[in-house]
Amino acid sequence: GAVVSQHPSWVICKSGTSVKIECRSLDFQATTMFWYRQFPKQSLMLMATSNEGSKATYEQGVEKDKFLINHASLTLSTLTVTSAHPEDSSFYICSASMGYEKLFFGSGTQLSVL
């Protein structure tokens, strides 16, 4: 089946620094990619939807200046957490769509901000 690669799988950073997370569709072109955030023992919360070559659409309450999303190609989307703070510590998951019926998830990135 289709594979979505997410990197890094975990990252620890100091408060105030920025962290970039990559999401790649390895064997298909993803027209749309989604970024989710998940706190321990909670569900996935959609943060934003990104389409290749256009600006991401952010969900209500998600700061677009803090969570920068770039979808520069049909196989790569990046999420940059800028000026990270401890409350940004979470599990971030991307998913990639190759059409209405096909949606695949990455393996997630655990971010810990000290």
Added chain:
Amino acid sequence: GQQLNQSPQSMFIQEGEDVSMNCTSSSIFNTWLWYKQDPGEGPVLLIALYKAGELTSNGRLTAQFGITRKDSFLNISASIPSDVGIYFCAGRTSGSRLTFGEGTQLTVNP
């Protein structure tokens, strides 16, 4: 916004027992999906349902798309230790955007 109510929140069962979990919504969905998530991993699709009333099986798993399009259930028969994990339902109205339930944490005792 749309919300999915998933129950139960957690289940503790013995190996070999059957399991049932369900999701309900006040909104109509065109597709219902069931995912399993292991610790530190992304969700993996188990079953996808596309038509109201549809009953679909995948090995020991069976899921149904409710007639009203506002609910779905997932059954796991003859549970085994590797069934441990968090199970999420998800609904889709249009496009690829999903709304997730709160999850059911399943623990299987050998």
